[in-house]
Amino acid sequence: MLQMLLHSLSLLCSLTTTTPPQAPADSGGVIIVIPPVSNDTGIKQIPDAAHPWVAPGPGDQRGPCPGLNTLANHGYLPHNGIVSFEQIVTAVGEGFNMEHDLASALAGFAMLARGNAYLDLVSIGGESPLIPVLPDEIDGPNPPGGLAKHGRFEGDVSMTRQDAAIGDNVNFQDSLYDELLLYTGQFGDDSPVTGNRSIVTTKVMQEFKYARFLEDQVRNKVLEYHVGRLSLSYGEAAFVLNFFANGTTGTLSQQTMGSFLRNQTFPDNWFRKSSPGNLTFIASSATEILLAHPVAAGANNANGSYILDAPLPVCSAPYYNLAVQNLPASLNNATGILARNVITLVQAIAKPFGCPPVAPAGPVGV
Numbered sequence: 001m002l003q004m005l006l007h008s009l010s011l012l013c014s015l016t017t018t019t020p021p022q023a024p025a026d027s028g029g030v031i032i033v034i035p036p037v038s039n040d041t042g043i044k045q046i047p048d049a050a051h052p053w054v055a056p057g058p059g060d061q062r063g064p065c066p067g068l069n070t071l072a073n074h075g076y077l078p079h080n081g082i083v084s085f086e087q088i089v090t091a092v093g094e095g096f097n098m099e100h101d102l103a104s105a106l107a108g109f110a111m112l113a114r115g116n117a118y119l120d121l122v123s124i125g126g127e128s129p130l131i132p133v134l135p136d137e138i139d140g141p142n143p144p145g146g147l148a149k150h151g152r153f154e155g156d157v158s159m160t161r162q163d164a165a166i167g168d169n170v171n172f173q174d175s176l177y178d179e180l181l182l183y184t185g186q187f188g189d190d191s192p193v194t195g196n197r198s199i200v201t202t203k204v205m206q207e208f209k210y211a212r213f214l215e216d217q218v219r220n221k222v223l224e225y226h227v228g229r230l231s232l233s234y235g236e237a238a239f240v241l242n243f244f245a246n247g248t249t250g251t252l253s254q255q256t257m258g259s260f261l262r263n264q265t266f267p268d269n270w271f272r273k274s275s276p277g278n279l280t281f282i283a284s285s286a287t288e289i290l291l292a293h294p295v296a297a298g299a300n301n302a303n304g305s306y307i308l309d310a311p312l313p314v315c316s317a318p319y320y321n322l323a324v325q326n327l328p329a330s331l332n333n334a335t336g337i338l339a340r341n342v343i344t345l346v347q348a349i350a351k352p353f354g355c356p357p358v359a360p361a362g363p364v365g366v
Ligand code: HEM
Pocket: 064, 065, 066, 067, 068, 088, 092, 096, 098, 102, 103, 106, 107, 110, 147, 153, 154, 155, 156, 157, 158, 159, 160, 161, 236, 237, 239, 240, 243, 244
């Protein structure tokens, strides 16, 4: 049913004006509504007095995303790390000035890949007793794994987390961060305020990201770096440079980077980006990082050789790989509120790519 709906939506409707069809009332589900675009998008000091840092407690979920972890530690997201689509979009806009459509695409992908889109809940960490299995076990018999679960979203060649096959893919790793500091010490810019070689630049990321790929290509026998993951991983390097930078100067000091990556807290005297950062802006920064040492999408074979992927002849290869090939095809069998939410989220993911929404076609229960 969803396949047909999405097909006709993509042919007949503009993404921005489409209203998902009304679902029959079914009890317990939560209808997901994309929040309005905020007018409050200028520079501003973060956190405000209402959002002090509070350490996560034993039951609180934290995961592989330093941006979401920081927002939860400061109460911009629920402190327990169990969050809704709307809460993510609002919090990343408020805390980091991430633009609305980019935020909606990431939050939509998170919800469909690793959350419960019927209840509008996803864990920013691992599996949680607060998030039950989807209706009719539509994505298999297990509860959603949260953003910490490897595959679909969390993937290989992260900056401060190991690949799942060789170590801890969820928590901050000192040894990897030390590498990033070494590259900063070698390629960073000088600052009279924070010190020589203390400014983290594009050049730092160009060298560090390439080194991380070379390391993992050798160490991780089952490395997967398909075009969706490759794009996300260079995008995340661009997030560090652009969303963690102090909005007052637009530059990122090593000290500020450490506050976010290691301590998962906003630094003192920190201002968010002065204008919203959208997909075009982040993609351009990510491309600049990648092009210094181009790496093509692929995966290791059984002999540890890196085999390149065939190009995908589609509207946008990263969009297609993530939203079509990585999301479970069984979502097409959804009914009622879940079907309605799936349509809303699939449209939200496609929007910033300028692509027609395409129905999920990936493996179920993985
Ligand atoms: C909008 C919703 C967001 C979602 C759903 C999300 C989700 C994720 C996930 C699942 C990962 C793990 C990927 C991996 O395997 O490396 C990740 C990594 C990352 N995220 Fe987010 N994220 C979001 C927003 C943000 C924001 C606003 C920032 C920065 C301000 C950010 C910064 C990062 C960074 C730097 C990494 C890479 C960490 C590393 O490689 O060690 N994210 N995110």
